[in-house]
Amino acid sequence: MAKEIRLDKYLGEMGQGTRSQIKEMARKGRIYVDGQPEKKPERKIDPAHNQVELDGRIIAYAEYEYYILNKPQGVVSATEDSRYETVVGLILDRKRDDLFPVGRLDIDTEGLLLITNDGDLAHQLLSPKKHVDKVYFARVEGELPSDAKERMKEGLELSDGTITLPADLEILNQGQNGALSEIRLTIREGKFHQVKRMFEVLGCSVVYLKRLSMGSLTLDETLKPGQYRPLTEEEILRLKSHGKERKAEDVG
CATH class of the missing domain: 3.30.70.580 (Pseudouridine synthase I, catalytic domain, N-terminal subdomain)
Structure with missing residues (x-):
């Protein structure tokens, strides 16, 4: 059975106004349902089958975007x-x-x-328990220590005592003589300023950061x-x- 919702809720969720504003629109005959003027904003409609118009514009409904x-x-x-x-x-x-x-x-x-x-999907992607991979590209200033990969893999202790989950570091270009290093880092959590803080522990600073992927979604x-x-x-x-x-x- 299709899910029916109130007309004012339909229009409100599509950003067409507040409930009181939509009530006034209906009173003035600005809202049509299936080609007929609708004066009752509390009317239940089926978004999959009823066509809603406001001021002659069709207002399409999307439950999720x-x-x-x-x-x-x-x-x-x-x-x-x-x-x-x-x-x-x-x-x-x-x-x-x-x-x-x-x-x-x-x-x-x-x-x-x-x-x-979609709040449920957001929770699945962000929950620390889910360990969803997040891949970043970064340019880093300062000399990366020789054991940088191993330390990332073991998990780092940040300046506030937080221990990070194991991360995978790939050095794409090791900077020489003061040049920037380029890296790809995969983490499985999302603490505040995490990538920058991880490299600070290694004695480096991130000067450019770009997220490449999150779970199965790639830029x-x-x-x-x-x-x-x-x-x-x-x-x-x-x-x-x-x-x-x-x-x-x-x-x-």
């Missing part, structure tokens, strides 16, 4: 901010007004960010910083099945 964003520097991973532009604000053609970023990237960090309103390299696209059905299914697999592992 999923976007992959190549986050640029200078934008904050938040739904709203009084000082900076937000990652959610970059999704210009979103239908829903309850989208949020799954996890956070620092304001000066670039790369993959999932934007959605679309055709997306320039600030650009985004909806996830494909295949990408959504892979993310959800990854969460289920982790859940089964936890039970086992």
Whole structure:
């Protein structure tokens, strides 16, 4: 049986106004359902079968939305901010007004960010118990110690005493004579400023950071910083099945 919802809830979730505003729209005859004016905002409708129009525009309904964003520097991973532009604000053609970023990237960090309103999926990807791989590319200043890979693999003690989970470090280019090193790091948690703090323990500093992947979702390299696209059905299914697999592992 299809899930029915109130007309005012339908329009509210699609960002068309508050409940009182939608009630006034209905009173003025601005809302149509299946081609007929609808004065009762409390009416139950089936989003899969009823067509809703506001001021002559069809308002399509989406229960969940999923976007992959190549986050640029200078934008904050938040739904709203009084000082900076937000990652959610970059999704210009979103239908829903309850989208949020799954996890956070620092304001000066670039790369993959999932934007959605699917709370269950976000929990599966962010829960420390799930150990979802997050892969980063970084340029690092300072000489990496010879045992950097081993220390990352064992887990590091951060400056506040926090012990990180084992991480995999791949040195792509070992900087010589003061040149920057380029690395790829895979972590399975997301503590505050974690990647930067891990390299500080090694006596280095991260000068550029970009997230390449999260679980099964990989950054679309055709997306320039600030650009985004909806996830494909295949990408959504892979993310959800990854969460289920982790859940089964936890039970086992």
